Amino acid sequence: MLFLRRTFPLIIAFVLGSFGAAQYYIPAPWSQATFRDLVYISRIVWTFALFLGMYSLFSLHIGRMRRKQAGWGYSGLVFAAFGITFAAMAWNSGGLLLSPLRPTELDQWFTVRWMYTYVFAPCDATMFSLLAFFIASAAYRTFRARTPEATILLVAAVVLMLGRVPALAMLYDIFVPEFLRTDWLTSLVTDDVRQLTEWLMNVPNLAAKRGLLLGVSLGAIATSLRIIFGIERSYLGGGGD
Amino acid sequence: MIDRILNIDRRYIFAVIFVVVVWALMADRPIQVPISSPVQDVFDFMERVAQIDDHPPTILISFDYGPGSDAEVQPMALALLRHAFSKGVRVAGMCIWETAPGLAKAAFETVAPEFDKKYGDDYVFLGYKSGGIAVVLNMGQDFSLAFPADAYGNRTDTLATTARISRLADFDYVITLAAGNTIDQLWVAYGQDRYKINLGGGVTAVMAPDMFPFLQTGQLNGLIPGLAGAAEYEKLIEHPGEATAGMLAQSWTHIAIVLSIVFGNVAYFISRRRDREV
């Protein structure tokens, strides 16, 4: 039993991990075919893992309702909203659960698509747009050039914010009177700022991002190796060893 | 005094931003959008794909974003579809994110009638597949195993757009519209490296700076970054849309934010110097 519980999963991880790595170097058809099938199995298994995520969310809200925790009414709301969506899904415009999804129009009642377009999408987008307000507030109150490093960061950010959109050119058009618009100034606010922006992205930004990427990749390789060789087992979870 | 100005209730700042955005959206003023080279590269490659004559040119658009980045990425999707359809390029759409299919459907349904394109013959929507990396690898090895059917259960080998496709590499161009790291962790790493696809990207501005190393190596052959990139693409296909309409508000809001950063920092330094003197 202990073998099945502890050793067998580690053997599986080792065998499949080694094959997954080795396969990259073996072009022969048997290797390609085996790889294809293993990939297919992982794809389907991942799908079932999604159900696990759903289950944990459900059990959490059920627990809240059962314990009558503060705000448990909201958990009921979660189930009500889920129930309506699920009902629309199960109805599937008359096709029910086991047939493929029926095409639906936007202007059609009782479809998952309606729930998506008019409930899910606006809520999701609005949640993210809240951040614009928080950024504005932080810009005023907390983005401070406390250290030389933070100063470099802020200066680069300001250059990019003004250079990536035609903000300066727009201000120039509005506020600079005609007689001040020398060729030099015009090209400075239009072309030069844009070139500086592109250069910042293409040279220092690229260099640092590449440095980070190389470092992170080494870390990813090390983690993968730990998994394959059974040194890292945290992903297997606990529970009755 | 300065401290009090710096410590105002954040709700006032929220109100200011709200007013700036609404005002700038309502002020309709034409704005010049200069084209940056990564955007031009996507456009040029699409033009090259359209020139292919030994088989019907077909591209794959992977919709890997959700409503949270609808405002940024959806205009790219519309512009790319308009470009492809206007040049007679066939399009297959798929999703790695489960939150994307509604947006993808909406994009196809908006653009296809404009060009009188028919489902199946000119475009196909393959729907969502879970599994991330495994989906890309599955498509690379055997397309029909990854997508035996489209989103509505029609077999992909019976639809004209996908009948010719047996592997990921059979697509002439793959464009991923990404709001997360699917573009580098999935498409660049697994799709481009293993199956040598031509890969272009449209990403949210958050992701854009991280993509530049891949642009230089050619692992990505072009990139549409954020709303500004979308506006550039709209200009290239000469069909201004939502992105172009948003650029004015975008610019004004940037100016407002930059001014508050500058003001906040100046005030901060003044108050810090004063504190030191005292």
Add this chain to the structure above:
Amino acid sequence: MPRSLDRWLFITALALFTVLSVWGVATGHIPLGSAKGWGTLLAAGLTLAIYSFLYKDNPLFKFAEHVFIGVSMGYTLSQVWFNVVVNDVVTPLRNWSQTETWPLALIFISVVMGLLILFQISQSMSWVSRTPFAFVVGFGAGVGIPTVIAAFLLEQMRPSLAPLVADEQYAVLISVLLVGALAFAAKTEYLMDRSHRAVQIAIGVALASVVAWLGYGGHSNLLILVGVVSVLVYFFFSVEHTGTVGAISKVGIWFLMVAFGASFGFTIMARVSILIGRMRFLLGEWLPILG
């Protein structure tokens, strides 16, 4: 006091929402006879309910948030169900006579493995789920290693393994400078000793300006190499950050800060775009203000 103010605000907001919606309906902008019209009203209501959080956390926000969580669960389930379970599993099994044996067997194995993973839920039997987890995670880890080496290490190093400058004269110039600097550094007292600060600053400025001049003038390979190397050195943990290593890692910090500045500016841009999108919805689809 704030309690009654809040109630007041709540009533005003509700009244305003009703009035504006009636306006939208009255102008024919929102067709009430269709699913679309009602949907737009609902979406506008939810949007504003979430925005109410900007004032303070309140029941309206909580209401919208929990509706959102519930719908998003149902929506995700429907996507997984129709696109994967129905298309990949149910349909081939239903048409089993037309499907070849091997894909059928493969589907069968996959589903069994998938079902095993659900044992995670059980307290006492959760060990059953370890095998499929080990399968997926172990296989993924293995597949990842050569991919990361090829796509992220080799590919990313290649552009840096190119000539630094197109022109050989520059190459000679740089090497002379580098050799000079190294020869100078060999006399460590010049580099380490505080009494030679002026000389050190002069060397630093000279080197930095040559690098910057070449880097901005189109010879970006040099600057990119400096950036990559110094960032790697910054994230090097086996040596103390003092002396030369400290100086290099300082340069690495500067590069990192410019890159983070880029990300910062671009992230702000992204959030602003989303806000613009929401405002376009409110002003254009809910209210008949934007065309």
Add this chain to the structure above:
Amino acid sequence: MSVALRHKTPLMLAIGLSMFWAAPKAQIEADTSVVSRLAGFAVPADLAAMDTPNDAGASITVIWSKAPTAPAKTNYEVLVATEPHGPWFLGGKLAVTGHVLSDEPAAFGWNADSLRHFLNVSEYDVNSDSSVAIEDDRTYHFGLRVVADTDTVVFTALSASAEAEANWFNWAKLNSLILGLAFTAITLIMIGAARKDPNLYIRRVAGLDALDDALGRATEMGKATFFVHGLDGMSSISTIASMNILSQVSKRVAQFGTTLKVMNRDPIVHAVSRETVHEGCIEAGRPDVYKEDDVIFVAPDQFAYAAGVDGMIVREKPAAVLLMGYFYAESLVFAETGAHAGAIQIAGTDSFTQLPFFITICDYTIMGEELYAASAYLSREPKLMGSIKGQDLGKVILLAVLVSGTVLATFGFDMLTRVFTNL
């Protein structure tokens, strides 16, 4: 005439790698009986065929000499037959300006010449709308025809034959394999070394000092310290790292006897946090200060979590806020609110998109890999320690290659560049 397709002796034997790129060992006989000449056009004088290297089989590569001069719009057409004397079918076309051996170092090595064309044939057209795939282990015969201006056909009776076979190793990927094996060895050796001696040297990340200061200040002020976890679950490296830091923090706080509140989004992380804080209090000799309710499960949803933590920071005005783990868009909400509540804030994350916000708002930021190093430094766990050391060695290799390769390339020696090219 017999054409031997032998690869030139690798010049880079010193490194011992490049010969593997010059893989194909097949020597194919080609017969040239007739050589036709068109005005101003030198028809290829040789034709050779071989199994396409580094592939899954079902493909044969045909090679012939490039015509020194050729009129535009001229195409080579490769003909395929299963019998030596036909019937011949079209196997593929190549323009006279088409690719040459040196365009494909993955198949022909870095020293391949640019005087010969090649074409990979994997199928041939039996008639206008059906084609037949090349099969493995079967002899095919090839002919070459030159078609000028689509109608002038110059048939050259060159022929060659070969069998296709599936290859067991992709020699073009040898560099990646060697790197992979090297990293494997380094990592395993270093983890082994860390098991023997957990006190291997890694430098103390500066953020850890700031951490001590923050906790000290919280004690002076007699206010709470908040520890806010990121969004990822227990299997993520950042969560594991931040748990190690939490363990240290909880010990410190227990010694000082102040309040520590831990915010969680993930139920499993929540459970582990409780255990960690409890153990920390016991190790500090103050099991009495542990309060289970101070390790709070806030909400599982991203924005609900953000709203909940935001509310608590505003109400309780903690003296210090520690943001540790993998954060997403909500990072800004925490940091902004905490800064405004007057808390001293230390952030640690490997989420690079969120780092800029932490750097500009927080008092100290532990960036990227520093988080893992800090956690290895504190926990001394061999697998973390060994990985950090292994990665450091990996970085040394990368740095050495980058610097020396660039210097060599600048002076015209591109051997390192070739060895490290991903073909």
